[in-house]
Amino acid sequence: MMSQPAEAILKVDNLSIAFGGLQVLMNVDFSVYSNEIVSLIGPNGAGKTTVFNIISGLYRPTSGSILFHSKNLTGMHPHRISNIGITRTFQNIRLFKDLTVLDNVIIAKHFAFCYKLLGSLFYTPAYVEEEAKAEKDALELLAVFGLAERAHDISKNLPYGEQRKLEIVRALASGVKILLLDEPAAGMNNAETSALLKLIHHIRDTFKITVLLIEHDMKLVMKISDRIIVLHHGEVIADGTPSQIRNNPHVVEAYLGNPT
Amino acid sequence: MWTYLKRQQAYLILGVFLVVLSFIHTHISPYLRQLLILSGINIILANGLNLISGITGQLSLGHAGFMAIGAYASAYLSVFVTGPESFAFLLNILAGGCLAGFFGFILGLPTLRLKGDYLAIVTLGFSEMIRVILLNMDSVGGARGLPQIPHNTDLIWTAGAVGLSLIFIYRMMKSYIGRAFLAIRENELAAQSCGINITKYKVISFTSGAFLAGIAGALFAHQLSYINPSIFGFIKSFEILIMIVLGGLGSLSGATLAAIILTFLPEALRPLQQITQIDFRMIIYSSLLIVMMLTRPSGLLGKRELWDFKIFGAFRRS
Known part of the structure; x- marks a missing residue:
């Protein structure tokens, strides 16, 4: 070694x-x-x-x-x-299929919410603030990967390559430190694979993971x-x-x- | 987000609604009033089960069991402890709901690790167990049932309970808790890898659903004034399940709509029975369900809400 x-x-x-x-x-x-x-x-x-x-x-x-x-x-x-910072993607894509692209990312920000159930029932400032921040962060993250205009689409309607990308974005949203990718290039053609290559390098360098x-x-x-x-x-x-x-x-x- | 104006509008609508409600409460026939109250109770039941099965994706066939716990607990308190005062009634409803919620918690903790069919069997068994225990409990009348429950439930109480339950579920769905429920329904493995403690959120969903069933049961007992264990058999559980399947699993407004339709439908078909002298109601009722499942297998509204449709787009909040 x-x-x-x-x-x-x-x-x-x-x-x-x-x-x-x-x-x-x-x-x-x-x-x-x-x-x-x-x-x-x-x-x-x-x-x-x-x-x-x-x-x-x-x-x-x-x-x-x-x-x-x-x-x-x-x-x-x-x-x-x-929650510690090890998040994976799956060999056969596992998105929250019937939810929107944005919801897929916000769900991964689960750890970021501190308000209690009562907060959402009574619309407290903490609730409003945390929800707004999560949505803003998620949209920003989607924009980095060129998925911003698809934010309100149902995720199962995305093309295959973008579904793979969304799964990676979702993992990044959860505050990942070690990203485990299980066959990210499966089913991709040459052009998509070389785009993926750039993407992974880019993620590693910008997110320091x-x-x-x-x-x-x-x-x-x-x-x-x-x-x-x-x-x-x-x-x-x-x-x-x-x-x-x-x-x-x-x-x-x-x-x-x-x-x- | 709500603007100031929209909040004003909401209060206005609420005010008008209350005035209309108190008006119709005194001016409609007792028959219609009872139907409205029953549909209100069914709305709470359907939305409680929808939270468990439609939104969190855990198939439960024991909703009538939780309803029975709420009904019996509150009725027992009303008959033997407190009497018919309104304030006591409120506390008894809450006590019924809490006890049902507690049982939901106790049942959910070990069993929500089971998936699909197994959970369905356990919940079915649980509700039958509750029924049999009540059947053999002499202190609540056993098979004779529990009579002389004060007739406290009226349209106002029901409307209040329906409103609060719907707001409770709606607000919950707009939080990270509701999103965790949806994530669990969509994909448990992916939910875990997003940092969601799936057992915890399944239990929260199950407990909330059971709590709502308990509330509905309490209202139901104080509406009929008489309850017996056979009301809460598994047929009742299936009735509630049919409501949410018909309305669209996971749709709040769908479950509400279906609960109202399925309460009124058997009554609307009653004249037919009188004319033909044959009870066609169940035949029509079940054929309707079959046609429905063939043409719209995902229910009336699917996973969408009423305000997601274009016709109702005018009401959508930006």
């Missing part, structure tokens, strides 16, 4: 999980550093999405732990993990990643820069099979 100056923002420590007799992850061990873009790749069934599901709190690992700024996240509820992504599109992965982690049969087989990974014999073997 390369030497890193800073302390890891996210540390996956010796993670194992088994579903019944099926050992899906075995002693998975890697770190993500602040402001990095890290890709998690591997053949189908390698356990990539399982890693995401454990980090975001949907599964509890059989052993091992997830550390965020050396705070243990294992066993924490998914909404707590989101760390990005961990799962992706199958190798061209994208090689261009976008600061570092790549390769998972195969539930184990980390390589961890390094794109050029190191490209020439790693284990990785070639995992993807293409043994040449002999």
